[in-house]
Amino acid sequence: MKRKPFEGIKVLEFCWAGVGPFSLNYLAYYGAEVVKVETALRPDITRTGAPYKENIPGLERSATFAWTHPVKKYDITLNLNHPKGIEIAHRLVAWSDVIGESFTAGKMEKFGLGYEDLKKIKPDIIMFRTCGYGNTGPLSTQPSTGFSLTTLAGFNSMCRWPDRPSSPVTGPYTDFIAPLFGGLALIAALDYRRRTGKGQCIDLSQYEAVLNFVTPILLDYVANQRELTPLGNQYPTASPHGPYRCKGDDRWCVIAVFSDEEWEGFCKVIGNPPWTKDPEFSTLLNRVKNHQKLDALVEEWTIRFDAEEVMVMMQKAGVPAGVVSNTRDLFEDPQLKYYHHFHELDHPVMGKCSFYQGPGFRLSEADYEVARPPLLGEHNEYVYTEILGISDDDFAKWTQEGVFD
């Protein structure tokens, strides 16, 4: 059996919503033991986010929560507003190597769980903090979500026809970008600690992290005082370039022709009709200039075929092409299937769902592991009595007193 890279690493997750859990998931995929700390008084916000199983709201029914936690995590409830709750949190800190938190700035300090407090309990602790704007500065306590940051950082202004307002990228896009930086920094910190024995506190401002994705746009302004030009589906050095309508309802295949070889391959696939010899389309420059006319001609051909057929024919001729996949297509995509991208897992309330997924890479020496999302407080007894060694009597008593609410 392959040994898991993070076996023995213990993680305490005071995170909710997307970015915190997504960042820590990389440790969980590869064997770290993660305890997710929630409170029944205010559960993880994604538990109360649609879509719900059978459309009925419920803490164990949210696809958003389920999708966000496709890994083994022990879930406990702990009331940090109870003095005993803080004491127990400190005991959990002593057990941990990594503490993740995604409250707004100052919250952890208020609970006596700031970095300085944690260091006293465990000098080499790695504290991973993330919030929208970062833990310092005038906006540190401002609430934010992936929806708002996606607009703020400009991602909702990038998809745009020259004659229309922009179309947003669907959903809380930055929630899928910021954790790439968070996960990376966390693993680097673990590696650094192993080599030096030193812990650290990492502050991931989600806004700052995702701006690392748009550096060319910012440099274009710095150097040329230019804002991003809306291009629709055009690309400066390719034509044909775009999605072309195919047979069926709202079915499309993109085709992208950059080089002369690709143009020849493309022409051959569509049967070398006479218009392909027209000087209007003989050079890249002319194809780019006359792209509207060309696009219409391409579509006259693609409309006769299924999008999948167009992709396969073009690819066989060495022309970049791909189906504009809808969600159903994703779950049926042969390449994603080959990589076993989606995992079906059974959950006591959600039932069987197959949208659970691992990372975007595969390691030759270690397999990632997925597991169904935990229920709220599912592992209270295990974590409090087995891991922390709280006696059964105390556990029962404190449960009564609302410590584990």
Add this chain to the structure above:
Amino acid sequence: MLSCYRVLDLTDEKGFICGKVLADLGADVIKIERPGGDPARRIGPFYHDIAHPEKSLYWFAFNSNKRGITLDIERMDGQEIFKKLVKTADIVIESFMPGYMDRIGLGYTILKEVNPMIVMTSISHFGQKGPYKEYKASEIVLWALSGMMYMIGDPDRPPLLSSYPHGYLFGGMQGAIGTLIALYQREIIGRGQQVDTSALLSLVRATGPEVQGPWELFRQIVKREGRMHLRTGTGIRTPILWRCKDGDIGFFLLLGANFVEANMSLVEWIKSDGIDSGIMGQIDWKKVGWDEITEEVACEINAVLTKFFSQHTKKELYEGAIRRGIQIVPALTAKETLEFSQLAVRNYWVKIIHPELETTMTYPGGFIKSTETTCGPRHRAPLIGEHNEEIYKKELGLSGEDLMILKQSGII
């Protein structure tokens, strides 16, 4: 944090950011270009709009902090030198077509003979294996097959691409994460390994539960609806983006315990503007759930908000929203982003000197702040072959004479 590691970076735009973020964390990343320079130096935009391989802003953006050498790894001499470098390295990153490195005799099986501790990270469009492995792709192909494109755009037009290509960055970042996990595991198992990164798999994740959830639960396909966003399970649509006086702002109506106060103070704000809050004033925000919002009610809310937003500038709305804890945010232009005060207060921006251009340019800063390390750009991207002398002569001990021969024969 990673200053003890050396990375050999053979990537093109599919993998630039992988080496870049490792370099931001301190790794010694050597970008290996073909003699004459990487074709990706032709990607715009360009400094002062001069299309020149030393002026690509795209290249600058994702190769800062790296050193640069030129080497033809298809030639025998080039391969010998590459193997010598592999002996001193911890990581090789490449983004050629799957199988290329094996074909030219520099696949993982060969490199691990040279250095058993080496981690070899491949970043490709689809992965090293599977039915698409030989498929050709570009940004738009990736954007299409990942499911991103289908749900973006107006319903009366085709699905829409981003005018700023950035799909590859997802694969590059996943590659970096995989690389560090492999490096971590190296100390446990005593050998390196291969990391197979697929840009497609990486980008599919970004469609998220908002899109994948409805399919799994209701067999519902989320379609492109312009600025409207379907509230899954309700059939109700509300906008993500809105027009205001001087541009676009983002506001996405959220209900539930965490948003009661924000929604109530938004209503008060609208009223204090002298605008009829209509249905918004009648809703009990403490109790309301999506099951109670009919299409008609949603339309009325949209009408009230459209009117309210249209009377204000981005700045007014953002400042007012911050005071009230409401998540209304401006869609910032590049100019406004560079002037954003929170970023300035946190000393986010970094000025990088470009001596050849006789200028300094402001770059986005590090993606984290840490008590142990500084993260972010330290120096500009390398010129073509900038560190040839330094690395070949000083570090590999090549003689000046040999270097001259290798240069003349087009190997370096």
